Amino acid sequence: MIIPLSRPDITNIEKTYVNEVLDSGQLSMGIKTDLFEKQFRDRFEARYAVAMNSGTSALHVAVKSLGLKAGDEVITTPYSFIASGNCLVYEGVKPVFVDIDPLTLNLNTSLIEGTITSKTKAILAVHIFGQPCNMDEIMKLANKYQLSVIEDSCEAIGAEWKGTPVGLIGDVGVFAFYPNKQITTGEGGILVTNHKNIFEMAKALRNQGRSLTNEWLDHEYIGYNYRMSELQAAVGLGQMERLDEILQKREQVANRYLQLIGKFNLPVLIPKIVNDCRISWFVFIIILPKGVNRNLIINHLSSQGVQSKPYFPSIHLQPSFQKKFGSQLGNFPLSEEMSERTLAIPFYTNLTLEEQTFVIQTLKKIV
Incomplete structure (x- = not known):
């Protein structure tokens, strides 16, 4: 799979x-x-x-x-x-x-x-x-x-x-x-x-x-x-x-992930959703515990057929921006920390409960 x-x-x-x-x-x-x-x-x-x-x-x-x-x-x-x-x-x-x-x-x-x-x-x-x-x-x-x-x-x-x-x-x-x-x-x-x-x-x-x-x-x-x-x-x-239908389905997928994270006691965080807004789910981001080897997790997920990606590298540390503006590590510590700890896991409109369960169980084994 x-x-x-x-x-x-x-x-x-x-x-x-x-x-x-x-x-x-x-x-x-x-x-x-x-x-x-x-x-x-x-x-x-x-x-x-x-x-x-x-x-x-x-x-x-x-x-x-x-x-x-x-x-x-x-x-x-x-x-x-x-x-x-x-x-x-x-x-x-x-x-x-x-x-x-x-x-x-x-x-x-x-x-x-x-x-x-x-x-x-x-x-x-x-x-x-x-x-x-x-x-x-x-x-x-x-x-x-x-x-x-x-x-x-x-x-x-x-x-x-x-x-x-x-x-x-x-x-x-x-x-x-x-x-x-x-x-x-x-x-x-x-x-x-x-x-x-x-x-x-x-x-x-x-x-x-x-x-x-x-x-x-x-x-x-x-x-x-x-x-x-x-x-x-x-x-x-x-x-x-089909926008309303698509947004509703994506919200359902996101809510299932939240339930599964709790059910399997996965030790990760997600970005806080504030009360004043309605979120439109683009990707599903988890925040890994400090010190966890993200590359090891990505490679393990990949070996099980689960794609994942780091989201997002900080712009000021991109080579093009460092060269042009002289920005460096330490300029924006919170952005830099989240760039090291955040991970996007599979997320799309028609992702099934079975697939989501497999993703979270696979994460649980390695995290």
């Missing part, structure tokens, strides 16, 4: 929409992309949505659409996928990291104000593993210091902070649809905002800098080929129609 780390949930609905695209002969810039964007506007009550070819592309466009530039600083978390740092570096913006909350693993909002300088222009909040950051504190600081707010909701579609969907609390939000996400388009992302100026710039930058009013092949800005294909949008249409 092989139990993969993740697996997309694709049905005949998605296949039907893909075949419609193939039969239409229009594989880019067509009606499916328009409909996919409309789904997001309707679902999250957003005025604007711009679909793109990846979450990273959408984050980059969010940064540029806010007018962030070389010399500016943006406060963010070091405990995240590297894209949330790279999207700033692309524009010469300096990521200013603050350490994380040891319980939720999200950005520690109590540390933000102490890092604000005259160069600070924005806060990039990452809703790690689908759990919202403390958006009350982030928005309060943003308003006090007149900072923009980018919500990296790439792992958090359907999550809510005090009843409000993440992605629409700040100035601009981004979702992503890599195959391990809650819903997928294979590759893909989308930018959402309620600000017309951000929308117009984002739509232009996505399509080689062509503004909304210009003629064919008339490019007002230096832009990018970040367009979502019609095939991607077709898969996304079917996934969005």
Whole structure:
């Protein structure tokens, strides 16, 4: 038995929409992309949505659409996928990291104000593993210091902070649809905002800098080929129609893991789920006891057909960031500790109780 780390949930609905695209002969810039964007506007009550070819592309466009530039600083978390740092570096913006909350693993909002300088222009909040950051504190600081707010909701579609969907609390939000996400388009992302100026710039930058009013092949800005294909949008249409079903199933899988961890007395922790939010389960993370050899556990699980991965290495210790910014071990000790102790175990929509039981029993034997 092989139990993969993740697996997309694709049905005949998605296949039907893909075949419609193939039969239409229009594989880019067509009606499916328009409909996919409309789904997001309707679902999250957003005025604007711009679909793109990846979450990273959408984050980059969010940064540029806010007018962030070389010399500016943006406060963010070091405990995240590297894209949330790279999207700033692309524009010469300096990521200013603050350490994380040891319980939720999200950005520690109590540390933000102490890092604000005259160069600070924005806060990039990452809703790690689908759990919202403390958006009350982030928005309060943003308003006090007149900072923009980018919500990296790439792992958090359907999550809510005090009843409000993440992605629409700040100035601009981004979702992503890599195959391990809650819903997928294979590759893909989308930018959402309620600000017309951000929308117009984002739509232009996505399509080689062509503004909304210009003629064919008339490019007002230096832009990018970040367009979502019609095939991607077709898969996304079917996934969005099933979003509530998918989120509910993933919550059921997560709850079964929590029960099994208790049943078998597995000596691990999970990130704390705060009362003010609704989590959208992206991955299932366990926090191993201090001093445990994680590589030994990963290798043992692999020998039994169970995939697992370390989640996440701290961005500031990535070779590219150490070389560029001179960051080093000890800069953000809580992020670094969690980077050594966290482990993602198999988690996806249709994971069975039998498979989950095998995963936890196998972990119990080695931990």
